[in-house]
Amino acid sequence: MSFRVRYLPPPLPQPMDLDGVALHWLYSDAPIAQVGFIWDAPALRSYPAGLRQLLLSLLSEENAKYNAGGIRQRLYQLGWTFRWEADHDALYLTAEGLTENLPQALDLMYDVVAYPLLTESVARPYLERLVEAEKRARATPPHVADARYAHHLWGITYSLIGSAPLEQLAQMDITQLKTYHERFLTKGLRAIVLAAPFIPAQIKRWTTWHGQITYELPLAMAIPSICETLPMLAQQVALRIALPWVRPVHPLYAYYRLALVRLGGYFGALLMHSVREEAGLTYGIYARPDTTRAGSYMLISTEVSLDRVSEAVERIHTEIAEWATQPFPDTETLIEVRNYTLLHMMPETVGEWAQRLTRLLGVGLTAEAYIQQAEVINSLENIEAFPELPLPSEPLVQVAVGTEAPIFAAACA
Numbered sequence: 001m002s003f004r005v006r007y008l009p010p011p012l013p014q015p016m017d018l019d020g021v022a023l024h025w026l027y028s029d030a031p032i033a034q035v036g037f038i039w040d041a042p043a044l045r046s047y048p049a050g051l052r053q054l055l056l057s058l059l060s061e062e063n064a065k066y067n068a069g070g071i072r073q074r075l076y077q078l079g080w081t082f083r084w085e086a087d088h089d090a091l092y093l094t095a096e097g098l099t100e101n102l103p104q105a106l107d108l109m110y111d112v113v114a115y116p117l118l119t120e121s122v123a124r125p126y127l128e129r130l131v132e133a134e135k136r137a138r139a140t141p142p143h144v145a146d147a148r149y150a151h152h153l154w155g156i157t158y159s160l161i162g163s164a165p166l167e168q169l170a171q172m173d174i175t176q177l178k179t180y181h182e183r184f185l186t187k188g189l190r191a192i193v194l195a196a197p198f199i200p201a202q203i204k205r206w207t208t209w210h211g212q213i214t215y216e217l218p219l220a221m222a223i224p225s226i227c228e229t230l231p232m233l234a235q236q237v238a239l240r241i242a243l244p245w246v247r248p249v250h251p252l253y254a255y256y257r258l259a260l261v262r263l264g265g266y267f268g269a270l271l272m273h274s275v276r277e278e279a280g281l282t283y284g285i286y287a288r289p290d291t292t293r294a295g296s297y298m299l300i301s302t303e304v305s306l307d308r309v310s311e312a313v314e315r316i317h318t319e320i321a322e323w324a325t326q327p328f329p330d331t332e333t334l335i336e337v338r339n340y341t342l343l344h345m346m347p348e349t350v351g352e353w354a355q356r357l358t359r360l361l362g363v364g365l366t367a368e369a370y371i372q373q374a375e376v377i378n379s380l381e382n383i384e385a386f387p388e389l390p391l392p393s394e395p396l397v398q399v400a401v402g403t404e405a406p407i408f409a410a411a412c413a
Helices: 051-061 070-077 099-114 120-137 141-154 166-170 175-185 201-209 253-264 270-278 306-325 331-345 350-362 367-379
Strands: 014-018 021-027 032-040 080-086 090-098 189-196 226-230 236-244 285-292 295-305 397-401
Touching: 014 201, 021 201, 021 350, 032 099, 032 175, 032 350, 051 080, 051 120, 051 175, 070 080, 070 099, 080 099, 090 099, 090 350, 099 201, 120 166, 141 226, 141 236, 141 295, 141 397, 189 201, 189 350, 236 306, 253 270, 253 285, 253 295, 253 306, 253 331, 253 367, 270 285, 270 295, 270 306, 295 306, 306 397, 331 367, 350 367
Parallel strands: 021 189, 226 397
Antiparallel strands: 014 021, 032 090, 032 189, 080 090, 236 295, 236 397, 285 295
16 A cells, blocks of 8 residues: 655745736745746847856856955855856846845845946956866766757757857857846846745845847757767767657646656656666666757656667667556556655745746746646546546657767667
8 A cells, every 4th residue: 555645735925016027925934035036038049159158157256346256255244145047048046045134135136137247358267167168078978968969959949058169169259248138137037036034125126127128039840850879988878868748837737747757757767667777777867858938858868888778778769658658557656656746846945945936937837837736646546537648659859979889770760
């Protein structure tokens, strides 16, 4: 008999409109407050590859109003830390620290955006370090495999650092930093997530960064089936296999989430059992969603021994085909995956929920939709309640870095 996870939904935020910026306030009386800012700021192909990475490095350390690292040091003194993150479509500024110093921290972080130092003399050393880091990363099969997979799926729509020649990166037009900052950072703020016992007056100041922006995202009408193998001197081959997937806003996404976990989302998943436990071909193999405004896919990733890579590919294809026909063989398996998924969907603290909500909003999923998906999963008690889903069975993009062998010959004939 399997145990029953007790599902405890996280609190819904109180929504507020601040002159076009959506504030999502989560009341929390914890001594540590969290705040997250979400910018509509895509990696447009009209800007150099790596530009946003360089911009975020500069915003993290350099400022025209303070000495190098000055804002970060002042925030440390207040008990606060901050970091920048990015996906293909958005930029995120997240921070946490002592609740009592929240107002001062908000003012300092505002200056991070307000007074960027984007001159040639300041930016050039950061660019050189960025290029050197990318050069080192390109000596590893997993990094190259990630870059090639992203190139095939997203290269038509987005500017990708992994697809750009190193010489091109090194010759980046530094003046574009200021252009991008003025176009997106000063106008693209769309949402704020705040976990704190009060809403500081300083939050209103951030609406300065909201305005109208327009841009075009070129979309691929159809992505052809691609099989690519690249030689590289290494003991292991990095495999990346992508299949079409649904968006998080799909009305049946709760069920698709469970199906994906069953395929490759936890230690007892089908791929882990076949490729690792039965065959001993890898330390780990996982399947996860990869969604942007341009499309949605699921990615299977692993590293396997060079001399057994063909066996690994065959096992992966076999598991995908069987999973697509029957993701769950019985109620016991469904309940096992349901429990695991619910445990991971329940944040332990309001602060953790604020951090997760920041990224959810960035991909277009509301707190209400996320909680509703968890409630659908929680309601499943038997295999009869799981609907028939049109699951993908044919890989769209397959990349292997570390071998020239025709390991995809059968699949891409």
